[in-house]
Amino acid sequence: CALGRTETAVNNLNPVFGVKFQVDYHFEEIQKLRFAMFDEDKCATQLYEHDFLGEFICTLGVIVSNKKLHRPLILANGKPAGKGSITITAQELSDNxxxxxxxxxxxxxxxxxxxxxxxxxxxxxxxxxxxxxxxxxxxxxxxxxxxxxxxxxxxxxxxxxxxxxxxxxxxxxxxxxxxxxxxxxxxxxxxxxxxxxxxxxxxxxxxxxxxxxxxxxxxxxxxxxxxxxxxxDFTASNGNPREPSSLHYINPLGSNEYLAAILAVGQIIQDYDTDKMFPALGFGAQLPPDWKVSHEFAINFNPTNPFCSGVEGIAQAYSACLPHIRFYGPTNFAPIINHVARFAAQALQQEKAAQYFTLLIITDGVISDMDETRHAIVQASKLPMSIIIIGVGNADFAAMEFLDGDASVLRSNTGEEAVRDIVQFVPFRDFRNAPKETLAKSVLAELPQQVTQYFKQRNLPPTNPAPE
The missing domain is CATH 2.60.40.150 (C2 domain)
Structure with missing residues (x-):
């Protein structure tokens, strides 16, 4: 459907349009936007009768995460529209x-x-x-x-x-x-x-x-x-993510999809960590006291020591932090991936060949920083780490399936290929009525071969080989 149309800038190759478009942003959904540029024909009565100059298509999440975009206009055949470009500036209407x-x-x-x-x-x-x-x-x-x-x-x-x-x-x-x-x-x-x-x-x-x-x-x-x-303006509504309709709702009589995913996967992979201390990070939320958006915060609110004791400790920290944050967006994966990659790179420099890092991302949203995420994964594929993504809720997870390199080799936006597949994506909705062991089995299916593939590529033998 059409959101609206700008005014016509007469005889102008560098127009600045005054019309604004107000759009409700839902970070858990893919909200595709198409900006089409036309040269107005005074005799035309239908939009398609005007001369098409080019277009730019993206998601609202990309605009929100960048605040300002400058992109080339593309013709219907997919080719650039000469030197034509479009600049889009967005601002959150947080003040009503x-x-x-x-x-x-x-x-x-x-x-x-x-x-x-x-x-x-x-x-x-x-x-x-x-x-x-x-x-x-x-x-x-x-x-x-x-x-x-x-x-x-x-x-x-x-x-x-x-x-x-x-x-x-x-x-x-x-x-x-x-x-x-x-x-x-x-x-x-x-x-x-x-x-x-x-x-x-x-x-x-x-x-x-x-x-x-x-x-x-x-x-x-x-x-x-x-x-x-x-x-x-009393017409604006922000909703309440802590109501029973929220995926994060802490049900006094049970769990929610986030807790179920944490427990199902965490209870298995925690056995491969000696001290059972896991850093737990959140992203896409506003934090007190200044309510700035963070894409990399410790859910126990202790940035110098974000570690939780076992999977139960993660679940407790998750439940405890919910009343003190405001759910927000966009869904940026790159900061979290780069955070774990820094640990993996540091371990590699210290020649701790036995260390391997697994990042579990649980999300209900689509990816807003796709280019940055692709780049981060390609770089992480060189390090001793794997990424497990569990999508909760009913959003369109096509972007996350794209990151799972089962069908084709993942490339960054610059064309660099991942040296190996390190991403496994599973939608939680496929396992809602299944035993938690079934979810864990599917999520962890590729992890052993990803670990062994890394050590084989680097020609690193096991530190404690079994006796012959």
Missing amino acids: RIITLTFSGRKLDKKDFFGKSDPYLEFHKQGEDSKWMLVHRTEVIKNTLDPAWKPFTVPLISLCNGDVDRNIKVLCYDYDNDGGHDFIGEFQTTVAKMSEAQNSVEFECINPKKQKKKKNYKNSGIIIVKSCKVGI
Whole structure:
């Protein structure tokens, strides 16, 4: 289904579109998005009648995890659309405050030879890189020097990142049909300043070039904030992942899929570890006290000692941490894989040939950092480690099946091949009604041969060979 359509940028090869698209993000689902670019034909009545310039397809998870994407446009035949590219910027609307603004103008500069001006306003906020980013563009008011624009409402976090003292740049233009819009003037303000007066606030619209040239220059007109109201958007809902519908729900009368997977697999592989102390990490959650998203945190909240005693210790730490975190996203595998790979690489450097590491990932989401994950697995395939992935819930796990190199050799995004298959993926739903031993058997089926293959490739004999 169509999410929406931007405005048309007239006669412009480098357009910046003002229309925003608000999408509910569900990190446990694959939410595919298609951005298609067209050259508008005034005579066309259907979208397909416009000239197709190229498209870019990705998942919402990729956009969320990157915040900003710059990608080439692709034609229908899969080839690049020349030098054309698209930049997508996303921002989480975590602040549910909204702002409603009403603007008007007075005595703006006349720009049209056979008329007055056709003014519109653009609102820009300053990013962390100090560059200005378009936030909102008003409608065009035809043939007037005293425009009154319609009230508009935007999320406060979009306008100023939720900071009422953050600078906002307002630019006024005269619209031209050929796309050569004439600059009238600009000013800077903040939400705090616009909210100061009860009735209206006035700002001089300044054209810096005119100001330098003309000694008696005052301004290019006045922009008036007639109304500024900040409120709360009560339509947003965040849901409660601790309700019985959640996969993480701790049922007083039983278990859940996460605990079942931890116990089924952990009870077998823990026998191959001498001290039974296992580091347990979580990812894709907001942590107190600042509620920043972490993709690599100790579930016992002790980053210097993330180890849990046996599989029961992991289960207890998991249950204990749930009330203190907020489930979030995206689902990034690479940080966890690289974390274990560092241990494996360190053991290899210390010539501890007998050590082999097994990473168990239990997840209900699709992978948001696929390129980074592929690269991490290809590099990890050179180390003494294997990765077991158990998918819980009913999500589409096609991406995880792709990582399991049973069908073909896994390659990184640069084309480098994995030296061996180290990933085993199993969907938990196939074993919901089966004995836990059946799940463990399927999950661990490939692990012994992965271990022996590693030591054979490196020509490392067993440390304690059996007597002949």
